[in-house]
Amino acid sequence: MHADPAGVLTGAHFLDGDHAACEGALAAECRFVAGYPITPSTEVVERIAQRFPLVGGVFIQMEDELASSIAIAGAVWGGKRAMTVTSGPGFSLMMEHVGFAVMTETPCVFINVQRGGPSTGLPTLPAQADMMQARWGSHGDYEIIALSPNSPQECFDLTFKAFNLAEQYRVPVLVMMDECVGHMMERVVIPRAEELEIYPRRWTKAAPGEYLPFAPGEDLVPAMARAGQGYRFHMTGLTHNERGYPDMSVAAQARLVARLTDKIRKNADALQDVVEDGVDGADVVVVCYGITSRVALPAIEACRASGLKVGWLRLRTVWPFPERLIRDLASGLRAFVVPELNMGQIVREVERCAGAARVVGVPHAGGTVHDPAVIERAIREAVR
C-alpha cells in the first residue's frame, strides 16, 4: 500500500531533524498526535500543529505527558496512526503507558529527542542517556523496538519506518533522537508517495462475535478490529486471555509474556538494521549510533590513515540489540570501541556479546558531542 500523497511533502528541503520527524510521521499516515511540548522536541509539535490540520489530522496539546501518552492509545484503537513526542523528563512520565501499549499491543510511536539528564538536566543540549530507559523504563518484562537516526534525513526515514514496525509487530516503537540531530538542519529528500510503502493495519477477518482480540496469528501478532463496526471486546493492562478478559493465572501470564517478548525476539534478525563500513577484516570495530556515529567517523578515518584496520558499525535499530551480529564479529576481532553520549549503556550490551574481544567504552556525560580526538585515542589504545 502506498502512502497517502496528501501527507507527503515530496521534494528536497533544508530541515532540522525535529521538522523532518514531523514530515516522516505525516508521510506514514500518522493523523493524531498528543503532546506536551518540551525542549528540544518542541519544534516537532510546532510543525505538527501547523501541518496536521491541513491533511485532516489532529494535534492536541495535552495537560501533561501521562495524558499525551495514553491519548495516543485511544486514537489508535479508534483507528488512527498516532504518536507522542517528548524529551527525557517527559519520557520518564510516559513509562507507564509504554508498558500499557506493550500489554495491549497498541501500535504507536514515541519520539524522544534526548537531552542531558538526570532530571531536567540540560534542556537545550544533547545526550544519548535514555537508551536503557527506552529498553527497560517501564515495569515488567517486555520487548520494544528503538531506532536511532543520525541526521535530519534519517529523522524522516526512521520516523516513517517506526510507524510501519509498530503496525507489523504491534508494539510501541521509540524513535531515539537527540538534541543535536533534532536541531541540526540539512538537506532532507522526501520521496514521492508511491515510493513510500505503508504497512497496513492488521485488521481482523473474523466477524464480530467470533473475533478474539488477543489470539495471535502464526507470527505471534494478533489482528485488530475496526472501531464502530460491531466488535465488542475487553481490553486491559491486566494479564488477559485471548478474549481480552483478565486472567491472572500463572499459565496465562506465562503464555502472554512469552508471546509479547517472542514476537520481537524471534524476529531479531529481521529487525536488525545496521550500516557497516570496513567491518570485514577489521581489528577494531567502533559500535555507535545516532549523532555519535557521525562524530566517530573522523576518528576512524584518522586511524585508518595510519594503517589501522578499523570498522564502523552503526546501529539504526538499537533495540532489539543485534546480539548475533556482535557475537559473530567478536570471534575475528581484537576489540570493540563504543562511544556514546552517556556514562556507559549500550557498551554493556556489547560486553555481553563480545566473547574474548576487548570492549572499550568511550563515555561522555553529554552537553555536546565527543571530540573525535578522544574516540581516536580510544581506538589506538584498544589495539595496543
Add this chain to the structure above:
Amino acid sequence: MAQTQIRIGGFGGQGVILSGIIIGRAAAIHAGLNATLVQSFGPEARGSSSSAELIVSSEPIWYPYVKHLDMLVVLSQDAYNKFSPALRPRGLLVTEADLVKPEPPIPGARHFVVPATRLAEELGRKIVLNIISVGFFGAVSQLMPLEAIERAVKESVPPGTLDLNLKAFRKGWEAGEQALKQAPAMA
C-alpha cells in the same frame, strides 16, 4: 571543495539564524553542495546572543559543529568579541559598519565591512539588515552563484515581504561586489 566552516553571529531578533538558513539552503538545495547548520541562542526571544554554525562542503559532513572558522559574519559587538578569535589566519571576516568596532583587529583576516544598517535604512526597513548581509556575504565569499542564494531567499522569507527582501539581497550583493573590487589584493 574542502570544507568551509562559517559562523554568523549577532543578537536575537536580528535574523542571524535565518541568514544561516538561507546560506545553508542555497548550498544544500540549489548549489549541489552539502550543508549542515546548527544554531545556538540564549533563552530570551530577543536581545541575547544568537549564532548559526554552518559547514558547507562538496564532501559528506560528519562532525556537525564548527571548530576553526574559515568565514565569520558578525552583526553585534558581542559576537565579534566572542567569535573572532576562532577565525583562521587569512579567514574571511565580515563586520557590520555601525554595530561592530573590530577591535582588537584580527591580523591577516580578509576583512570586509558591510554598511547593512545604512543600506537597510535606504530601503526604509531596518529589519532587512540580515538579508543585506547575506547578499554582501554571498558576493565576497564567492561560495555560490548569486542565483542559488537568491532562490533560497525567496523560499525563506515570509510571504508579502518578498520584493523588499529581494531588493535587500541585491543591494547587499552589489555592495559586496564593490568591496571585492576595491580590495583586489585580498581576494
